[in-house]
Amino acid sequence: MNYGRRFLILWVVASVVLTPIVAIFVGPEIPPGNGSVQAAGQVLDNTVLVSVMTPVLLFVLLFVAFSLSHFRSSRSDTGDGPADRGNSRIQMVWAVVTTVTVLGLATFGSYQLIQDGAGGGQGPSAAFLPAGYASALNVQVIGQQWAFTYRYPSYGGVETPQLFLPANTLVRLNVTSLDVVHSFWAYQLGVKADANPGVNNVVYVQLKGPQSFDIRCAELCGLWHGYMFDTGHVVTPAAFKKWIAEQVAFYKPIEKYLPPYAPFYFPEPTHRAG
Amino acid sequence: MVYGRPVTNGWRLLAVAVGVVVVGALIGLYVSDYLVGNTPSYTPPVQQSGAGKSVNLTIETVAAVGPQLASNHPDWVSYLVREGSDWKRTTVWHVPADATVHVTLYNFDGASGLRNPFFARPSGIVGPMKVDGRPIDALDPNDASHTFAVPALGIVIPIAPVGDNAKNQCGYAPCSLSMAHRTITFTFRTGASGHYRWQCFVPCAAGYVFGNGGPMQTIGYMSGFLNVG
């Protein structure tokens, strides 16, 4: 009638059965999906996290359920339980196991992060650079109240209202803001970088095949924060060249008015209506 | 040992009354928030012709909306829309889907300048934008007074200013057409139905940080909804 052994067997069996099921069927379904190398890396990370958490979740839930079913006292029972105040061996094992698990998860997460930046904004001096970063396509994302615009420095600094990117390219997104704090979130690409005024927030993303992706603002920026969304497009390199040429032609009349391309801007309108 | 006075009917009545007042106040809060939330809207009359549905929308932008139209914010800039012979301060407009919208905009306000010169290029319209009858394909960003932009539909219209030294400028709205103004006309097409927000992209809210507070962040002044369909 060793409760402890019975519970441990129950827990081990449940974990051994459920953890592979979670790792194989649930993990890979966790968003954001396969739209970029960074997004796929996040899915792998989430899979590892959810697989490690399954035995933890099972332990606590099964423990409580087991206790409720075996140790419940009836209404008339007024006695006390055993005066068990602690067991230093159990405490030691628990402390070591939890610490090792948690440090292991943090190590794995750090490894994923260091590989290629994981799609998160890294500030002006990015530390975690994917392979081939020096020849990445530079695109600037300008957040303002309440729309994103995009500049392409390698195409004369043209500014466009839509984000088109060539497939299978490494892109360096330079995210900045003209006024308050916004956040550029390209969902299917697994990219998120806050847009702070006066700061260039760099994020790398290695694109895969053509697709559309949702762009949302992820930092409350005022009245139209919820409407600050858009659709971006990853297109074939040929389609991209065609599109950018069209944009350059269309925005030619204001080419002379745009400030020279810079990592960030402090624009001050000249007049102020009374 | 029970500590406390015996319960009389008076106390019970008080307890019930307090409970009812609390619940009633909570419900009242809920309902009143809902009622205060309603914004007036405007639907221009729809004309049907061989080319499909079309509407004419006449709007104006003013430097100070005046106590008659906004008693709590008389000094705020604002859009107004013409309904019949009156100017109404409503920025929620209903237009039909798959229709052509002809817009005439009278601007009575001076220049503020664009924060992002990108918005000086009109886009998303059928044919050119016309300022006082002349087609324009870009405004000097420093001259922009306001913009009318529907980002989800790709529509950007920079609005030309009344000169700083113009005579007979309008003070408080409503403004009459005999006062200094510019006339901007443009046409766009609507597609599928939906709720699209529109806003100004010129930081015209004087005195607020970045020029984007106050009227720029309050529906009924410099932004609103274009409800299509």
Next chain:
Amino acid sequence: MRRLIGFHLGTGVVFGVIGWYLGWFLGHQIHAESIEYFSDIDQNDVSIFLGYIIGVIGFLAGLGFLNYPLSRVAGRPAGLPADKGARRYFGMATDHKVVGIQYLWGIGLFFFIGGVNAMLIRTELLTPHSQVFPAGQYLTIVGTHGAMMMGIMSSAVLGPFANYFVPIMIGARRMAFPRLEALSFWLLMAAGGILTTTIFFGGFPTGWTGYAPLLDQANGGMDSYICFFALVGLSMCVLGLNLLATVMTMRAPGLTWFRLPIFVWGVVTTAALMVLASPVLIAVLGMGALDRTAQTTFFITSRGGSSYLYQNLFWIFGHPEVYILALPGFGIILELLPVFARKPLWGYKLAVAGMLGVTLLSWLVWQHHLFMSGINADSRPFYMFSTELISVPTGFTFLCGLMTLWRGRLRLTVPMLFCLAWFFNFLIGGLSGVFLADVPSNVTTHGSFFSMAHFHYTIMGGLVFAFFAAIYFWVPKMTGWAFNERLSKIHFWAMFIAFNSTFAPLFAIGFLGQSRRSVTYPSNLQFLNDWVSVSAFVLGISMLVFLYNLVYSVAFARVPAGSNPWGSRSIEWQLPSPVPPNDFDELPVFTGEPYGYGTNDPVWRPSAAPAPAGGST
């Protein structure tokens, strides 16, 4: 009723309103026409701030807080506040039990107002595109819900239950600073009142975090938020200071630190965080107020400031703040489990170590709120490690709680049900925190509904469930009346099921790409949002069931609870219910910790009784 003249809430309100108008008038004299910048905008932040500040001073003066200092300055004896009758509850009270009950009512009131805001939010989110409320008003509702809940619930356990029971648990008759105790309560009430007036000044668009530079740009309603949170910070600081001083200096003889009830440890660690974190909040809000009134540019990058300054300062306060919310929950759960498992608290010292570990580590993790902000990229692995590590001391609490259950004789009373629900909820909340702590995973989940689900599971599923456990456990002691068992169980099951039904889908919604504080969302998420909204309405109704239970049990059914309905060994249950005005007839001397179930170890003896021969006291 004839003594309406005097110092009480009525006078406080009158003086507060007079103070408001005085401040408003002064503000108009200071600001105005001579300063060209201000003449452009039609709101006068200086007036609003001065109005609130002088109004609060008037409010406190009307309540009688200036009586003692002014009397001493004049060299006269100060009048004492009323110590009998219902009038005590409507003024400055120096009996810690009265303050505890005042806190319970005050927190309940603002909790319900915040809850109504939540119902409004879910009403708006029933459809992705239509506008029940205009977009600007929605943001104010979201901000008021968040600010009200965070500000008020920070004191939800320490206010009512620590003020009432900590002196009793340590064998004292009062707190170290009774007038400060009353001050912390009335400051909180003034703060809550101020936040409800934000709508008159246009509301505020920043959400509860108040990020600058949007904070600088916002309408006058932003000033209400700033004053609210600064007063909340002051109230927390005073409350924590008082509790720390009381536990440090006023413990009865024999009560060593390791004989303290674990609830008191939870209170002490929370109080330490309150005292240290609140000043940072007050400082950063003060900077925001200066930006809005004196044209400083602390947070405006183009003028030499930085938006990061706000973010870092806010979260240096903000992260300890969430442990201020979580730690009292740990204390309550570990305090109640031994009573209902009829076993000692397992691993008492480990539980204390867990609480101390959480307190210490909470200062080292704040940048996990800023992983995507463009902070120094190299620092992120450090914060990932420190954040993941904080789950280790939290895990100690779980271990001690679980092992207390093991081989006990579990009694499923209503407080016990809430404790068990806490395990379930905080587990899910904590595990989702591990996801958020992982930077690659955080890229998608930051700023989305996933993080909303995480903190609702830990704060509402954790603290609020523990709060209700404490209510069902201790309110019979405070009022002397037992709760109706059937209504309580209905409340519990409705709340538990509706809570999980409301917040579990939010994890999915966040992963599917819906960002926080957005009044609109992709149409394919409508079904999930509707499910969540309906569940939220049921959750709201379960709160009404609780209200009904409270009024029914305390005003109508009036079944006496008796002095020890739960059979607890803790000292407060050895006193009559409700506790008499002078608490103890004789102060106790402690001889052990209160968890000796299954033994006959005594906990305390009256000081007049002789010490046992040959033993230590």
